[in-house]
Amino acid sequence: MRLSDIDLEVGETYSSDGLQSVFDRGLTGRGIEICYDSEDRRYLRLFARGDGPYADILGGNEFTYIGEGQSGDQELTAGNRYLAEAETAPLPIFFFYKSADADGWEYRGQVEVLDYERVRRNGRRVFEFTLTYQTRDRVDQSSHASDISPPRRIETRRSRVVRDTQLSAQLKEEYDCECQICGDVRQRSPGERYAEAHHIRPLGSPHDGPDIRSNLIVLCPNHHADFDYGVLSVDPDTGRVAHAYDQTVDGTTLMTRQDHEIDPEYLRYHNREIADF
Incomplete structure (x- = not known):
């Protein structure tokens, strides 16, 4: 699977098998998944659950996504590190949301990292990532849960490493x-x-x-x-x-x-x- 071959529809709900068919890989159960296409280009898949343990703040034109690590202080390693690096070195990030009563994962679009910080929450330190949707992935408010409003339009410049x-x-x-x-x-x-x-x-x-x-x-x-x-x-x-x-x-x-x-x-x-x- 090449990144250019990925065909996802914003607002569409995908089962685990459906996601494996699109991406040529199954789910790992992590909130931040580090993935590669057939040309070894890195991309991320982000998953947020309405009944999840992280209490992501998903309202507004920009929204807050909590880093991975359910116990103790979160560290800037693994998925947290790659998501943080995407602030200055953008890469494709596909965002999925699952409400508490849903059977599958709703695709919300590709997102970008605007900022992140490590804050204290409920007695431990966690990473809060400020994300926004890419301009081409505008969410239709009428067909989505009310916890996310349509993203604003911003102009961005993207770069990536050219691999051999x-x-x-x-x-x-x-x-x-x-x-x-x-x-x-x-x-x-x-x-x-x-x-x-x-x-x-x-x-x-x-x-x-x-x-x-x-x-x-x-x-x-x-x-x-x-x-x-x-x-x-x-x-x-x-x-x-x-x-x-x-x-x-x-x-x-x-x-x-x-x-x-x-x-x-x-x-x-x-x-x-x-x-x-």
């Missing part, structure tokens, strides 16, 4: 789309394999990692997300895999071809700046 898609495609072909962490292969269709290329030191601000072979590894979608969420790391000296909770891969060794040399400095950067365990 041929480089990642070649690496995935060399590994025959086998995940370097678990060895599994995902089938996009009966005759087509699928994998994702992960930049160990992420591209773009504030990480500014390079788009080169020694900064890339081939992963299944699950372990790609685990790297982004900071629950998976690789020892730069031994290649030993550490996972915060998945014992099936914790303690194994990263599978690497002889002609694919990974720069240990990028692994050290990930372990220092992104890993969260």
Whole structure:
């Protein structure tokens, strides 16, 4: 699935199966999902529930979305970090809402991050993200719940990192789309394999990692997300895999071809700046 192929209708309600069909991936249960398309372009999916635990403030032209983390102080890691970075490095963010009595997720449109701050709420510190809809995704108030009013129109300028898609495609072909962490292969269709290329030191601000072979590894979608969420790391000296909770891969060794040399400095950067365990 390429981002340009996504076909969503604002105001339409989608089941879990429907979302998997549109995005070529299922739901993780997180409020902030870090995703990639077939060209390894990152995008986010945001989910808010009317009966959810975060008490998002969804009224007005701009609305407040509470970061992820249901207990203790929220940290600027995983989905919170990627959503915060979107303030200065915009990327596609698809927003879905589910009222307390709804069966599916209503698509509210693509949103942008205007601002965020860490505040104290109910005895703990949480991140409040101020979001607004993109100008092309105007919400029809008559067909939506009254908790969100139509977004204002604003003029924005967007930028994204230009990736060398041929480089990642070649690496995935060399590994025959086998995940370097678990060895599994995902089938996009009966005759087509699928994998994702992960930049160990992420591209773009504030990480500014390079788009080169020694900064890339081939992963299944699950372990790609685990790297982004900071629950998976690789020892730069031994290649030993550490996972915060998945014992099936914790303690194994990263599978690497002889002609694919990974720069240990990028692994050290990930372990220092992104890993969260």
